[in-house]
Amino acid sequence: MFLVIRVRGTTGVIQDIADTLDMLRLNRISHAVVVEENPSYKGMLQKAKDYITWGEIDAEFLSQVIAKRGRIVGGEKVTDEYVAENSDYKNIDELAEAIIKSEVKLADLNIKPVFRLHPPRKGYEDIRLSIQEGGSLGYRGENIVELAKRML
Structure with missing residues (x-):
C-alpha cells in the first residue's frame, strides 16, 4: 500500500x-x-x-494515522470501540493489518478515506x-x- x-x-x-x-x-x-x-x-x-x-x-504506521487523524463520516474520531462494533476486527491495529493486506477498505467501515x-x-x-x-x-x-x- x-x-x-x-x-x-x-x-x-x-x-x-x-x-x-x-x-x-x-x-x-x-x-x-x-x-x-x-x-x-x-x-x-x-x-x-x-x-x-x-x-x-506498514501496518504499524497506518494504525497510528488512523488513530490520530482518521474520521468517521460525521466528523467523529475513529476509536477501537468503533472498529470493534462496526467490523470483524477488535482494534485499529488489526484493521490496519487488514487494510495493508487489501482485505477491507476504509469506506466499507464508514471511515473517511482522506486524512x-x-x-x-x-x-x-x-x-x-x-x-x-x-x-x-x-x-x-x-x-x-x-x-x-x-x-x-
Whole structure:
C-alpha cells in the first residue's frame, strides 16, 4: 500500500492532472490517502508526480494515522470501540493489518478515506523539485513515514 500526500496547491494545474488528483481524492494541500499498489494507481501517481509525494507504509504506521487523524463520516474520531462494533476486527491495529493486506477498505467501515494532516514541522523541502533533486515531490519509498510523522 502507498501513502500519498498532496504537496502543492491548485494554481496553474493542467486539467488532466487536476482530474487525476480529484480521482485520488487529494483536493487540498497536506491531505493524504492510502491507495493499493497496482498498475492503475501507479499510472495515476506518475501523472500527478509534480504535485504529490508517495511511498510504502506498514501496518504499524497506518494504525497510528488512523488513530490520530482518521474520521468517521460525521466528523467523529475513529476509536477501537468503533472498529470493534462496526467490523470483524477488535482494534485499529488489526484493521490496519487488514487494510495493508487489501482485505477491507476504509469506506466499507464508514471511515473517511482522506486524512487531513497538518503541514510538516520544519516545513517541506523545495516543493518544485523532486526527491532526487533535494525537493519534496515524487516517490520516497520508506521515507514517506518520516514526512508523515512530522505531519501528524
